[in-house]
Every structure is written in C-alpha cells, then in structure tokens.
Amino acid sequence: MAGVKVLAESSVVLKSVPSKFNFVNEPTASNSDSIPIIDFSLITSAHPDQRSRVIQELGKACQEWGFFILVNHGIPENDMEAMFEAASEFFNMPAEEKRQYEPKNASDPIKCGNFNVTDTSNQTFTLWRDYLKLYVHPEFHCPLKPEILREALLNYSVKMRKLAGALLEAISETMGLEKSYMEETLNLESMFQLFAANFYPPCPQPDHAIGIPPHTDHGLLTLLIHNGVAGLQVEHNGEWFHVNSPQNSILVNTGDQLEIFSNGRCRSVKHRAVLNNEKTRISIVVANGPSLNTILGPAPPLVARDGRASYLPMKYEEYIESQLTKSRVIGKSLLEQMMIREN
Ligand code: OGA
Numbered sequence: 550m551a552g553v554k555v556l557a558e559s560s561v562v563l564k565s566v567p568s569k570f571n572f573v574n575e576p577t578a579s580n581s582d583s584i585p586i587i588d589f590s591l592i593t594s595a596h597p598d599q600r601s602r603v604i605q606e607l608g609k610a611c612q613e614w615g616f617f618i619l620v621n622h623g624i625p626e627n628d629m630e631a632m633f634e635a636a637s638e639f640f641n642m643p644a645e646e647k648r649q650y651e652p653k654n655a656s657d658p659i660k661c662g663n664f665n666v667t668d669t670s671n672q673t674f675t676l677w678r679d680y681l682k683l684y685v686h687p688e689f690h691c692p693l694k695p696e697i698l699r700e701a702l703l704n705y706s707v708k709m710r711k712l713a714g715a716l717l718e719a720i721s722e723t724m725g726l727e728k729s730y731m732e733e734t735l736n737l738e739s740m741f742q743l744f745a746a747n748f749y750p751p752c753p754q755p756d757h758a759i760g761i762p763p764h765t766d767h768g769l770l771t772l773l774i775h776n777g778v779a780g781l782q783v784e785h786n787g788e789w790f791h792v793n794s795p796q797n798s799i800l801v802n803t804g805d806q807l808e809i810f811s812n813g814r815c816r817s818v819k820h821r822a823v824l825n826n827e828k829t830r831i832s833i834v835v836a837n838g839p840s841l842n843t844i845l846g847p848a849p850p851l852v853a854r855d856g857r858a859s860y861l862p863m864k865y866e867e868y869i870e871s872q873l874t875k876s877r878v879i880g881k882s883l884l885e886q887m888m889i890r891e892n
Pocket residue numbers: 745747761766780781820821822832834
C-alpha cells in the first residue's frame with residue numbers, strides 16, 4: 550500500500566487518473582450560502598429569548614438539512630491546528646511505518662490505507678484518499694508515531710465528546726424531550742467515538758475520481774474540520790451543495806442513529822468529498838455515537854406522539870458491522886433498510 554499521496558507525488562507529469570480510480574460524479578448544483586449557521590455561544594447563553602431562538606434554529610437545521618455550521622464553539626484554534634499537524638505527519642511517514650496498520654479486519658481499532666468501493670453495476674474503484682481511522686472512546690487507541698499525535702488526539706477527542714454531548718442535550722430539547730434524555734437512554738458516558746483523518750492529494754482530473762462517494766454517517770453527530778480547502782458537499786432537496794465554511798467553524802451532521810432515535814425528525818443526509826487539482830485537502834472527523842451495546846430504536850415518547858415507529862431497532866455494534874461490510878457496495882443504504890414504510 551503506497552497510498553494515493555505517494556501516487557499523486559510520484560509523477561509530476563501525472564495528467565490523468567489511473568483507471569482504477571475512475572468514478573463518474575453527479576454534477577454539483579451551486580454554492581450554498583443557505584446552509585444553516587448555529588452560534589454555539591447562544592445555546593449556553595443565559596438570555597432566555599436568544600436561547601429559545603437558537604434552539605428553534607437548531608431543530609430546523611437538523612430537520613431540513615441534517616447539517617449545520619457551528620461557530621463560537623469555544624474549541625481553541627491551537628487544538629485544531631495540532632490535529633492537522635499530527636495528521637500531516639502521520640501521512641508523511643514512510644510506507645513501511647504505516648504498513649503495520651493496514652486493516653486485517655474491518656473492526657481493527659487502528660487502521661489506515663486506501664479504500665475500494667463497488668458500485669451497483671459491480672464496478673470496483675479506489676477512492677482518491679488516504680485515511681487513518683482510530684477508535685478513541687471508550688477505549689483510546691492511537692499509533693505510537695508520530696509522537697505528537699497522542700496528546701493532541703486525547704485532548705481533541707475529549708473536547709469533541711463534550712461538545713457533542715452539549716449539542717445532543719440541545720437537540721433533545723428541540724424535540725421536546727428532557728435535556729438528559731439521550732445521555733441516559735443511549736449511555737453516552739461510554740459513547741463510541743471514532744476518529745478519522747482524511748488526506749486528499751490534488752487530483753489531475755477531479756471529475757474522474759472521488760474522495761468519498763455519497764454516504765450517510767452512522768452514529769449520532771459527526772464533527773468535521775478541514776484545512777481550509779473546500780471539498781465537502783451535501784445533498785439537499787435532491788441537489789448537491791458545496792459547503793463553504795468560515796475558518797475555524799465546525800461542520801456538524803446528524804447521523805443514522807439520530808435519525809432513527811428521533812423517529813425521523815433529524816435527517817441523516819448524504820454527503821461526499823470531491824477533489825481539486827491544486828491543493829491537498831485534509832479533514833479531521835470525529836463521529837460520536839451511543840455506546841456499542843445500546844439497542845437503538847425510535848425514542849418511546851416520540852413514537853407515542855407520532856402514533857407509530859418509523860424505524861426498526863438494532864444494536865449499534867451490529868449496525869456498524871453491517872454498514873462496514875455493506876458500505877463497500879453503493880446501493881440501498883442500511884438506513885433505508887431500517888425504515889418501516891406506511892402501508
Ligand atoms: C467522512 C466524510 C468528508 C470530508 O469521513 O465520513 O464524510 O470532507 N468526510 O472529508
């Protein structure tokens with residue numbers, strides 16, 4: 550596994566994408582100035598009017614977009630910088646150093662490499678991306694090198710956990726539930742937290758390859774930052790929108806487990822990472838879910854209110870496993886398979 554980075558660098562004259570990366574992209578609609586922006590400082594504000602306004606905006610964002618840009622979140626810029634630095638150092642290490650983390654099983658707690666995906670017509674292609682994925686809670690796993698990674702990641706994952714917890718409390722409120730409802734019923738104290746660093750080198754033909762194809766995230770809330778190079782797109786009303794986020798903001802999307810738990814109030818939207826031919830893009834992603842042994846279904850008070858459950862329950866651990874084994878195939882998503890249709 551030399552990695553896409555090495556391939557992209559190996560030939561300065563690489564003018565076209567090797568055929569194994571070939572992927573036909575759906576076109577992008579437009580810039581999105583309309584992606585909701587949520588000011589986190591207002592959620593913790595003592596001012597009741599401001600607070601109820603932002604809670605309302607948050608509920609609307611989760612329902613209509615499944616996606617929002619979080620500003621004034623209180624995470625120091627230095628903590629984010631440290632993550633980009635550590636991730637770059639990791640991807641810059643020689644192939645021999647990284648080889649030990651090539652996945653043997655999908656559920657290995659430390660893994661890195663490239664990823665192959667098979668589409669519905671049985672075509673397999675490689676993603677134009679190198680990744681590092683780590684399980685960071687309730688057990689913390691981290692490669693020994695680069696040395697700066699461990700401390701930066703420990704600090705960052707704790708702060709992301711707190712932030713996710715505070716957002717989930719506010720999201721409970723948007724649905725008329727007790728603030729602590731999710732924390733108690735979904736065992737958030739031992740929440741499963743997954744860290745991913747994605748490295749997308751410049752691509753000579755950005756329209757002929759993809760960083761990550763359209764997918765939804767498992768879990769409750771995914772928190773993403775990137776190094777200022779655009780590339781994330783979200784689907785909204787059947788069209789793809791660029792996400793142009795202000796510097797130091799955090800991009801938040803609601804995952805499959807939140808859609809199921811909320812009985813469809815929050816939406817887990819499709820998103821993808823597209824490429825460019827100039828700059829390397831790095832994204833740092835933390836996915837926050839319930840504890841692995843939680844059997845997650847629609848929340849009973851919401852089912853009572855709606856008169857029916859719109860999704861089947863499943864143990865979170867099994868959900869991840871089935872998504873891991875099936876996610877290589879683009880087709881009907883696991884989330885769609887969990888939906889109970891009305892007759
Ligand atoms: C992901 C993801 C998008 C990005 O890691 O699940 O959607 O912009 N990443 O890297």
